[in-house]
Amino acid sequence: RRRRAAAAAAERPLGWRAPFALVALPGLLTSLLVKLIVSEPKRGGYSSTSYKKEDHFSEKLSLRKLRAVFQIPTNCLIFIQGVFGCVPWSVLNTFLADYLHTDRGLSEGGAAAVLGAFSAGYAVGTVAGGVASQHLYNRRKGLEMTFCGVITALGTLPFFFILEGTGGRRSGLPLAPLAFLGGLGRPAGPALRAAAMNVNPADNIGTMFSVVSLSDDLGKGIGPVVVAALISLTSRVQAFKIGFGCWFFCGFFIILMFWTVPKDEQKLQRPRFDSFCDDRVAVDGAEACCRQNKCVVLERF
Structure with a gap:
């Protein structure tokens, strides 16, 4: 519905071919930027178990790898919050534009403007959330999850105001700021992907993201x-409120990762440090790895 509304808004002044080019343009520009400014990382370069055996990675999916994925608590929380997340995203992608046009009296262009404002806020929130999450992660592992969980929950509130509002212009401009704020409240994506990479060994990251991709595709149909x-x-409004309310559960399970991410990362890195350390000592309430009279703090409790 959102794509159809956006296409209708672009079709009138530019013709029916324009929406196809406009939809493809952001992806092409992003691909070009990635090609120009992003360098290919060394595969397995930061793995504690196979960073010296990168040529031996297996690309085959197996039950052993699937079992290993679900034995990591952070992975399980990522999947659980994703289950709840598919419901509000379905409201946005499938139903909201039609609701704004049919029930709220907005024009197709007005509905597209509201969802466009959400998309703009989502883009800003994703970038800003990624930067803030990295800063918090550098201060203390797990803080980024608390931040993302709280913002995810608070970011649900603008959608309740959108649903509760009465009247309004057909242009949708009064609702656009609320939609933008709702988009800002979706900062968890980069932090969740980073957490998945940090808690899984290099030879199993592909399996983890394959399962996440599959669950996302299932959610697009089940949601x-x-x-x-x-x-x-x-009623329609009550159903949408329940759907958006599922983001509160997403926020709750993301906050729980405050405790699981540091432990899962430490568990993954411990074999590497065990082979490197000559001794372990306690330094100011933290565990430190010592080698050749030099100590490095591993984890602060």
């Missing part, structure tokens, strides 16, 4: 079914 079932049981 609208759940929302449609809620609409049949309640």
Whole structure:
């Protein structure tokens, strides 16, 4: 619905071919920027178990690798929050534009403007959230998850105001700032992907992201079914409120990663330090690895 509304807004002044080019343009520009400014990282360069055996990585999916993925608590929390997250995203992607146009009286262009404001806020929130999460991670591992969880929960509130509002212009301009704020409240993506990379060994990261991608695709199909079932049981607005409310659960499970991310990272890196350290000592409430009379703090409790 959102893509159709955006296409309708662009079609009138530019013709029916323009939306196809406009939709593809951001992806092409992003690909070009990645090609120009991003260097290919050394595969397995930071792995504690296979960083010297990068040529021996297996690309085959196996039950052993799947079992290893779900034995890591952080991975499980990522999947659980993703299950709840598919419902509000389905409201946004499938139902909200039609609701704004049909029930709230906005024009197709007005509905597209509201969702466009959300997309702009989402882009800003993703970048700003990634920068803030990295800063907090450098201060203390896990703080970035608390930040993302709280913002994810608070970012749900603008959508309740959008649903509760009455009247408004057909242009949708009064609702655009709320939608922008709702987009800002989605900063968790970069932090979750970084956490997944930091807690999984290099030879199993591909399996982890394959499962995440599969669950996302399933969520795109199951989410609208759940929302449609809620609409049949309640009203449209109540169903959307329940759907957006699922982001509170996402925030809760992301906050729980404050405790799991440091432990899972330490567990992954411990074999590397065990082979490197001559001795371990306690320094100001922290565990330190010592080698040749030099000590490095491993984890602060």
